[in-house]
Amino acid sequence: GAVVSQHPSWVICKSGTSVKIECRSLDFQATTMFWYRQFPKQSLMLMATSNEGSKATYEQGVEKDKFLINHASLTLSTLTVTSAHPEDSSFYICSASPSGRRGTQYFGPGTRLLVL
Amino acid sequence: KQEVTQIPAALSVPEGENLVLNCSFTDSAIYNLQWFRQDPGKGLTSLLLIQSSQREQTSGRLNASLDKSSGRSTLYIAASQPGDSATYLCAVESGGGADGLTFGKGTHLIIQP
Numbered sequence: 001g002a003v004v005s006q007h008p009s010w011v012i013c014k015s016g017t018s019v020k021i022e023c024r025s026l027d028f029q030a031t032t033m034f035w036y037r038q039f040p041k042q043s044l045m046l047m048a049t050s051n052e053g054s055k056a057t058y059e060q061g062v063e064k065d066k067f068l069i070n071h072a073s074l075t076l077s078t079l080t081v082t083s084a085h086p087e088d089s090s091f092y093i094c095s096a097s098p099s100g101r102r103g104t105q106y107f108g109p110g111t112r113l114l115v116l
Numbered sequence: 117k118q119e120v121t122q123i124p125a126a127l128s129v130p131e132g133e134n135l136v137l138n139c140s141f142t143d144s145a146i147y148n149l150q151w152f153r154q155d156p157g158k159g160l161t162s163l164l165l166i167q168s169s170q171r172e173q174t175s176g177r178l179n180a181s182l183d184k185s186s187g188r189s190t191l192y193i194a195a196s197q198p199g200d201s202a203t204y205l206c207a208v209e210s211g212g213g214a215d216g217l218t219f220g221k222g223t224h225l226i227i228q229p
Contacts, residue, residue, distance in 0.1 A: 032214060034216045034217075036217075043220060043221040044160075044205070044207075044217075044219045045219070046216035046217065059216075093159060093160065095216075095217075097214065102212065102214055103167070103209060105217065106162075107152075107159055107160045107162070109158070109159040112157070
């Protein structure tokens with residue numbers, strides 16, 4: 001149990017296009033989901049906290065208009081990288097916290113984005 | 117702002133050795149601390165989670181300790197194997213159980229056959 005999936009697992013796109021990444025909790029409901037970014041040889045950095053039915057909370061330095069987050073259901077959060085540029089190339093990982101289980105996060109396998 | 121530091125950044129040891137990875141955090145008001153393993157180009161595998169009220173957790177050859185007051189945790193790996201080669205990440209949750217994690221930069225471990 002407690003499986004989190006991400007789609008796609010990798011994507012290559014041209015500069016200026018938008019890319020949507022999905023994060024799904026397959027066998028549990030998640031009121032809260034988190035989006036992290038990892039640059040090569042760096043650690044994971046929290047980008048934003050996504051709460052079902054409300055606006056996401058972004059960390060300092062993360063542009064909310066560039067990284068659009070939608071958490072429309074208890075099993076799905078999406079991250080859209082708008083007008084992607086090469087510097088947005090990174091490994092994006094989501095995690096989901098089961099409803100009613102504070103302090104527990106299950107991580108997805110990650111999505112590797114390459115912007116040409 | 118919480119900061120997590122891991123020492124050493126890299127470690128290479130012969131197979132069979134016992135080893136210790138260190139993690140320190142600046143704000144002792146944590147909810148929990150977690151150790152993860154990350155293989156190259158892959159996602160995270162959770163190894164051990166220690167609640168703030170606990171002092172250690174064990175799973176197989178792995179033992180993690182937590183000293184919240186001093187802001188330190190150690191991950192002990194017994195009888196290391198080549199399959200243990202990976203990057204080990206330490207992460208803390210500083211909120212009330214509903215916040216994102218703050219990660220260290222990791223220790224890149226190589227176990228030589």
